[in-house]
Amino acid sequence: MESQDLRKAGLKVTLPRLKVLEILENSEQRHLSAEDVYKAMLEMGEEIGLATVYRVLTQFEGAGLVSRLNIDGGHAVFELEDGTHHDHLLCVRCNNIEEFVDEVIEKRQRAIAKDKGFEMTDHSLYIYGICQKCQK
Amino acid sequence: MESQDLRKAGLKVTLPRLKVLEILENSEQRHLSAEDVYKAMLEMGEEIGLATVYRVLTQFEGAGLVSRLNIDGGHAVFELEDGTHHDHLLCVRCNNIEEFVDEVIEKRQRAIAKDKGFEMTDHSLYIYGICQKCQK
DNA sequence: ATATAAATGAAAACTTTTCTCATTTGCATC
DNA sequence: GATGCAAATGAGAAAAGTTTTCATTTATAT
Structure with a gap:
């Protein structure tokens, strides 16, 4: 396989x-x-x-x-690799990583790159925070 | 001063x-x-x-x-530090760095964090690409 | 002027990752 | 199945970026 x-x-x-x-x-x-x-x-x-x-x-x-x-x-x-593009949320306490997809953000990024005259090759977005478990 | x-x-x-x-x-x-x-x-x-x-x-x-x-x-x-939050666009050829602010993206990030139960502490967003000068 | 806690410079240490090179392995061919 | 060769491996050295250590120097409160 x-x-x-x-x-x-x-x-x-x-x-x-x-x-x-x-x-x-x-x-x-x-x-x-x-x-x-x-x-x-x-x-x-x-x-x-x-x-x-x-x-x-x-x-x-x-x-x-x-x-x-x-x-x-x-x-x-x-x-x-699972074929889907996604960004990440990281817990600063337990280092757990979650994934998310947001088409609005994707679209805005493309618009910003275009606006600035950049030919976008890649991007990286990380949201850092404290996950639900670690808030207790 | x-x-x-x-x-x-x-x-x-x-x-x-x-x-x-x-x-x-x-x-x-x-x-x-x-x-x-x-x-x-x-x-x-x-x-x-x-x-x-x-x-x-x-x-x-x-x-x-x-x-x-x-x-x-x-x-x-x-x-x-200039007191404003902003994200960055990086040119992969000349390493030039530009800054941008996008309230739509900021808002979506907060929404995503909330949706996933995260208490957001920070985030980082980099758009990589080829800047206008380097495209010529 | 002086005591003292903080700051500095140089070098060593550390972390993560890549490179080197001698040895081993996978696989196409006989 | 045996064999040859390019590709892959392991161990350790090296590289890159950053932090730590420690003896010496400096800023500042008294």
Whole structure:
């Protein structure tokens, strides 16, 4: 099943790649840092180098299998690509990440870029706050 | 004039602090990295350590004198705080930064946070693209 | 003038990510 | 199935940006 995805992306089917995919698919957290993936790997009893995790995730990003979020203050997290564009809400207490789609905002962004003479290539929007659970 | 700002912020009035403020005020670029400030300092013939630049900028941020932007991919730039909230458009070719304010987007963000049960503390929106100059 | 708490500079440390290079592996071909 | 070769891997070094440490210097209240 996933081997096909790798082959389609022009990547050899290797154990590290399959395992990284498996972790991304089975993790209860949709958003994982390279470190998270690395630790999950070791917990599964799989030998892997952290450099390989970074390489694999970067290749997956290039192949459109995952997307990378650059969170405030430096470190990146990865999520399985599901074909939908969406933005993120981050809880500053528990680091939970939620997703949302808002067509009004999307439209305004395009209008702003046009207005400023920019050819928009990308955008990133993060809303930081305290999630419902953490407010109690 | 600026000495007052420093004193109000509970910071001693020192040469490095005054000089960093001066650079932020007089630079033709509104958005400067710590490295930029450091280099400008050396060009002015002022001795300063890079660590001091970072410390001073971080203190200024805490005091509300400057704000820090975390640009995609890691490094931060600082701008003099002008009391207005605004978001940013970044040119991926020349790294020029423009600012914009959009009340529609602001309103939608608040609505989304509320809808998801988040108590919004902050948000960041960056539109990446190719600016008018760089399109030619 | 002086004491003292804060600020500074230089270098080391830290964090996250990428690179290097020798070794191993997947896979097409025989 | 054996074999050859390009691609992938692991370990550690390196890079980039930022923070910390600590001995020395400086600003400011007394």
